[in-house]
Amino acid sequence: xxxxxxxxxxxxxxxxxxxxxxxxxxxxxxxxxxxxxxxxxxxxxxxxxxxxxxxxxxxxxxxxxxxxxxxxxxxxxxxxxxxxxxxxxxxxxxxxxxxxxxxxxxxxxxxxxxxxxxxxxxxxxxxxxxxxxxxxxxxxxxxxx
Numbered sequence: 001x002x003x004x005x006x007x008x009x010x011x012x013x014x015x016x017x018x019x020x021x022x023x024x025x026x027x028x029x030x031x032x033x034x035x036x037x038x039x040x041x042x043x044x045x046x047x048x049x050x051x052x053x054x055x056x057x058x059x060x061x062x063x064x065x066x067x068x069x070x071x072x073x074x075x076x077x078x079x080x081x082x083x084x085x086x087x088x089x090x091x092x093x094x095x096x097x098x099x100x101x102x103x104x105x106x107x108x109x110x111x112x113x114x115x116x117x118x119x120x121x122x123x124x125x126x127x128x129x130x131x132x133x134x135x136x137x138x139x140x141x142x143x144x145x
Contacts, residue, residue, distance in 0.1 A: 029090065030090075
């Protein structure tokens with residue numbers, strides 16, 4: 001079954017049963033394996049989404065001027081598994097050992113065991129009413145009580 005969803009922040013692929021790990025494999029369209037492990041799920045985040053769920057799951061903050069995506073394992077069984085910064089324009093597939101929930105920006109979009117994530121042609125323009133300084137804002141939100 002094919003479906004489409006557009007996400008500004010992230011796509012989350014997670015197991016249906018919260019108490020059960022799933023096998024997750026992430027591969028590039030060309031076939032190169034990026035990640036394979038048992039975990040609760042995986043977050044594929046844009047730079048905009050890097051300061052939300054992906055950060056809470058242990059991923060880095062990505063400067064919004066970079067054309068990359070994050071591949072962040074969610075509660076992996078192995079502590080050796082780390083988040084990966086991956087080129088935005090290269091499509092990836094997420095394969096799971098069983099049917100998983102697929103959420104786009106927090107909204108359940110579908111259930112499946114193979115998900116293809118491709119860059120969108122759509123562009124988002126933000127209207128700013130005052131000067132935006134990403135690092136100042138990040139510092140204020142994360143480090144000053």
